[in-house]
Amino acid sequence: MTDTVRVLLVDDEPLVRSGLRAILGAELGIEVVAEADDGVAGVAAATQHRPDVVLMDVRMPQLDGITATQRILERVPNTRVLVVTTFSADDYVLDALRAGAAGFLLKRADPAQIREAVRVVARGDAVLFPTAVRRLVAHATPQPRHEALLATLTDRERDVLRLLAAGRTNAEIAAELWLGVETVKTHVGNVLAKLGARDRMQAAIFAYESGFSDAVSGL
Amino acid sequence: MTDTVRVLLVDDEPLVRSGLRAILGAELGIEVVAEADDGVAGVAAATQHRPDVVLMDVRMPQLDGITATQRILERVPNTRVLVVTTFSADDYVLDALRAGAAGFLLKRADPAQIREAVRVVARGDAVLFPTAVRRLVAHATPQPRHEALLATLTDRERDVLRLLAAGRTNAEIAAELWLGVETVKTHVGNVLAKLGARDRMQAAIFAYESGFSDAVSGL
DNA sequence: AGCCGGCTCCCCCGACCGGGTGAGCCGGTT
């Protein structure tokens, strides 16, 4: 259970590497198995040593940390990459997450914090900046003001809105719901009136922005 | 810097509370300052003791953990709430994040893991399940296959698509771009042809799903 | 010079859309 966590350090500055090595090496249950001074070398080292955790710098010559992360995870999927960054609000946070990073670590973090972050990601959890989480959540959260309006719709009107927002024509909606086209027109008209939408386009946009029709629904 | 982390336990089962107290209390730098057996009591205890971290159960009588989290963060914004859950894939993960939770902890986690999670959230970071992160990231990531098609559009066509996806009519697009309606119609026609869209509705949906028009752009 | 792609505009026409209005049916409430 409490196996030793094998760590690979990837940073172009020797000083940072030795600092991390000093912090992590002294810790029981953590072992720095290799170092690399560049993304390319980092990918090679990761492939060779198959570490549990990679501490990855972002800005490096040859190959940046984001791309290196991506390549490492393609080759060694079980590895967890902890991106070491200077600022929490950096642009590449989302890119790093897309590449598969398990978390972030500020360079100015204190030793205990670094050790704990390594342990947490080694166990399989993700360590993120709260600001990043908040932004991600905001992306997946419907605007509350929309909820009230959506609530005024009847079940049938919601059916129609769902198909309408999927780009169906009135005739298609009618066919899918086993209705007459005229009935669909009535429902669409009611939906437009209730949502204050000028046309079906506006209603569809409303549905999208409120998260009513969400491509990724399983959240 | 390494102040003592003051913890509040909120769980309706005394056994869980004493277990957590045993695990956390024995640890240097962590102090359990209060316990509560219910959401209502939890909110009261949090308001009174203003702990650094709250370990919050989800399923509780009277007031569930999500709502309790929300209320606590309204009253004591500096507190970090760590939600204790049984399964990582539970539905309320997103709800908890919306309520402001700083992280999650599995009930079956081992003592070291629990201590580390408390430390990490106390320091300000978030501890999440990788699956949750992946879903959130997927939400904020455009589909790559769409990129290629979008690239075939000319600058003018992209202008038109942007406005089209915003729900503008051809006349409005014409007015905003200082064009004749007929010109806009030509561009719209080209956009539809290039994207393989049947009508403007399909094109707008394409734009939305590809992240081309993203309401929340600042990520 | 010739060609091509992008941008601009024009006309025609069939189809779809949205608004207005009216009406019948059903189930629940007053």
Added chain:
DNA sequence: AACCGGCTCACCCGGTCGGGGGAGCCGGCT
């Protein structure tokens, strides 16, 4: 019994949309 809201369908009409064609202008490339 009377009423109301939701669901269903119908007709008319004006407007927009999308596809078809054609045309002129400009800048870059061959």
